[in-house]
Amino acid sequence: MNEQTSWKEADAELYAAWRSIFNAGWTSPDVPDPCPVCGSRTLHQWYAQDDSHATVLRGVRYKGRGRLWEWCSRCRTFEHYRDGFVPEWWVEPYSVEAGFLRYDPDPIEAARKAAEL
Numbered sequence: 676m677n678e679q680t681s682w683k684e685a686d687a688e689l690y691a692a693w694r695s696i697f698n699a700g701w702t703s704p705d706v707p708d709p710c711p712v713c714g715s716r717t718l719h720q721w722y723a724q725d726d727s728h729a730t731v732l733r734g735v736r737y738k739g740r741g742r743l744w745e746w747c748s749r750c751r752t753f754e755h756y757r758d759g760f761v762p763e764w765w766v767e768p769y770s771v772e773a774g775f776l777r778y779d780p781d782p783i784e785a786a787r788k789a790a791e792l
């Protein structure tokens with residue numbers, strides 16, 4: 676199996692369940708709810724901050740614009756948002772070299788696994 680093509684985005688049927696989990700206001704890189712696709716408690720999120728223009732949107736404080744990845748390490752379902760805001764609580768639990776970032780979270784998952792060891 677080709678590792679690089681094994682990631683897949685949440686399909687339309689599961690997208691609502693996926694969003695309601697990630698929109699529940701978790702303030703940690705690991706999300707404790709079970710994955711809506713495979714049931715495993717292996718959901719994660721990771722932000723890349725692109726600027727430092729702090730803002731408040733609908734009562735939530737953000738420290739700048741950035742990109743977000745949400746994924747399950749077991750079934751490799753993911754979502755990526757290229758133009759969003761980084762919440763004030765976010766602190767990188769492990770870093771990923773900016774040049775390695777791509778549409779799917781593969782380099783981020785690799786860094787997460789390496790940090791776990």
Ligand SMILES: [Zn+2]
Pocket residue numbers: 710711712713714715747748749750751752
């Ligand atoms: Zn899963």
